[in-house]
Amino acid sequence: MSTYIAPLRDMRFVMTELADLDALSSLPGLDEVTPELADAVLEEAAKLAAEVLAPLNKTGDGQGARLTQDGVVAADGFAQAYRQFSAGGWSGLSGDPAFGGQGLPELLHAATVEMWNSANMAFALCPLLTAGATEALRQHGSEDLKQRYLPQLISGAWTGTMNLTEPQAGSDLAAVRTKAVPDGNQYRLYGQKIFITWGDHDMTDNVIHLVLARTPDAPEGVRGISLFLVPKFLLNADDSPGQRNDVHCVSLEHKLGIHASPTCVMSFGDKDGAIGYLVGEKNKGLAHMFTMMNEARQKVGIQGLAMAERAYQQAREYANERVQGRLAASRSGQAVAIIHHPDVRRMLLTMKSQIEAMRAFAYVMAADMDRTHRHPDDSERARHQARVDLLIPVLKGWCTELGVEIASLGVQVHGGMGYIEETGACQFLRDARIATIYEGTTGIQAADLVGRKLASDGGAAMSALVAEMRSVALEAGQSTDARLAPIGTAVAASAQALEDATKWMLSALSTDIDGALASSVDYLMMTGYVCGGWQMARAALVASKKEAAGEDQEFHRTKLATVRFYADKILPKVQALQTAILRGASGAVDMSIEQF
Template structure:
């Protein structure tokens, strides 16, 4: 079995040096916590993932989830690990300690979740959905719901899902047809939901479904959709799973990846006996569900990062061991010339540093968004809370779509580094590539994330979200433009920032003039442009920190220092990754900008042949 690889050093750098995780302990919500405890918790998560979860990743993929006699089972190795995972309190690290969570910052929970996602993405889906479903109940449910369900869900005794998609309504939630008929103080539900991750399984005795449905007589469209709490078993007077609630699994999907995660079709009320309880107010279901969707979207972006990070390090380890080809130096074809490991070859080094730069940019992007979530919820100053709430809203679709698109590309490059072996199940990059592809599709396809960014986030509060982001970007640029070493890199960011502004104005103009078709046509290149700029800015922040650690000098001097000091090597390699991103990945912004400003409408004008 290939060893688990996770860059604990870079994660710690982003957590404690760039994001200053310890400073969150100054907030009232985290006053009784400290940075040392955070480090210990992260180390514990890493050790558990490395020693127990990663070793079952390939086995989980091989065995997969099973559907037999109307029941779903997950691989026994995952059930066994689930008990250990729950006992260690990792289901709901960042959720309320009052209801069974750990109550630590979202930033720390994000870092620990990255480790588990990297070790086995198919396993980590169930806890992700459970804490999201429970948080909906905590935020919008009645007091009796909280008392009955929250602690059991946050501690992992019971699991949760999110039930949105229907056969005729993929991403179009306005087309939801599941019906809810009032029956006393509850409702009887009838309908079918598809593609429900962890919709049925044997991790837990109880599964709690937040279900979107339409009450009889409700308005058409999304304004008439309500949210219901539907347990698989109606709890008895002791709060234990009691009567079966007429929620049946009609089958599971057979997928290219995350095979151990059961993706279910759920039938509600086939026998007219499925009972649900209204969460919050009638016809507010979409509003409530968007809370869970946005939380899940950030975690799905995290999946892209986690799997990409694992793929990069697997490729690096392989390149350091695989002997293939001769050196380009001297006279390599002389008799007796010694073959080299492939990390010596320039094109392999290009791919490896590109993967490293992309992963480190994505980690900074997702972690900074998680930090904004913490400050939006817990900072004592209202204006600061609002500013960080706007920041997290703006960056969430970027994290989800950019993180998963780029994550998939990193796994592709990891396979390429492995050559033919990367295409074989003998090495883990093959599974990593298959597993991560779904992340650009579920929780709102990446095209929908681009529509959300362009059509909603840019226009909210008269553009306040983007204006504040731009102001912070310009502050960074102003502070570092004169840096002796980093100044030329900052100049590249200035050029990219100007292209971001120009394209934002063009998209906004299209929306204001009612030309939504063009705005949405270019929304995906715009989101990718935004992601490249955001990653570049955060990486330049890291470069400033790294240069400070290395002291006076330039890249040549720092390289000599790194060769003699392992501690300095991390910071020097960080600078190399930033330099690579600026010169090799950031130029993509120019191409995206050219597309957005081209006024090319050929995709809208094409007729396409009608196929039989």
């Protein structure tokens, strides 16, 4: 039976040494955030993840959510676990204190999101979507809507959903057809939405849908989409759930993974229309939705990290237990646990080094988000916002692609046992596989990165990033610790490659947009690997100093070895990606359809 133990030591290292948790406490509203508080929160979260959520992961996978005449029923134990989750205040961890949230930083939130997803990704999707709906409502909802709905979403008494996709409108939301017909101060919605995560369930007594739809007079395309709040149960005068609204889950998808997370086909207005309330401005729905999508993309990126961590823990455990074969260097010797075999070590370190790189990248970005939200200085806020805008698609795309690769390596470490469902390793692969798809595929993230983010500032945010990377590489190169030199060299070369590829990309964007897009996923992945290298080099600098100072030497020595592995074995991919990027579409856009 696979267990999960939150990697608290590395989480703390990243939060304290790389994401500068201490400095966050000087931001308005975060003055109570001390390292002690952070530790206490992490430890409580780790306990809930290990003791309550992780044990339901496999049973939930086997049983799945199911659709009954009374709606969707969550897998056994999920409702009870969800009540514990809400009671612990986890739903509102970073929520607005004005509506009952704890107002803790996104940095701390990111670490808990990693834990929930490592423990039980299907479960964790429910609060993930709720947080997105909450944020959209907080930013764009009327005061009345906020007063009536936010406290319950933040407390976790109710959950939230994001209703975007329709059969003909996946990545292209311009094609949304769901209708919203005015009816006094409210609207009646008619239409069908698909792929609605946790669109219905029996864990709470209301579900609040945020829905994209068109009013009758709306213009065509993306400029005619509005955002509506549609509760499963309409509220009584005292704000308690009352009459059932005309929105129903009509079927569940049969998916590769995340079986315990119901993926609903939602039908709006089969009878009199589903009553909904406009959120924000009419015809600005897409922009409003994007504010919640950015946060959702960040969290889905963390899902990639989380699945990789879980797969790693299970693979490491198996490699320690499974005795098979002898070491080549000592043919006559005893059979050994497979963790002694060089190729198994290669696999485990390929997992571990990239997990630590992803974690550093993700948490540092979460701290940037806190600065974006809270920094008193306008120019500092803007600087951090530019960084976050640039890197959100990289976090989402790169971490989820690695999540799949690493979960697959986890299967491989198990050999034949990895292919057997009872072992549990394949569930992580099956679950992780969705993350490169939902909240915008990797291709969509890459188009966002080059077509919107790079293009919008002519590469300024990327230049600033590369400059920071260079100074870290320089510092590593000049260190008296000889172990840092090769790391500095590798990161400097990677930063140069990223700069060269960026120049090419900016030029291609103006002369050959199709060529730019054909190389965009390679560019996104390259940016991810280089960002990982940058953060790992920062980690190595810290580790070297701490080790020299005699602090927790085993941990810091291991960190240095792990960074070295990343520099030696992972960063070379950057070279290959650079070459591939500069070759552009390589004729791909000129081929006729018949030639495929």
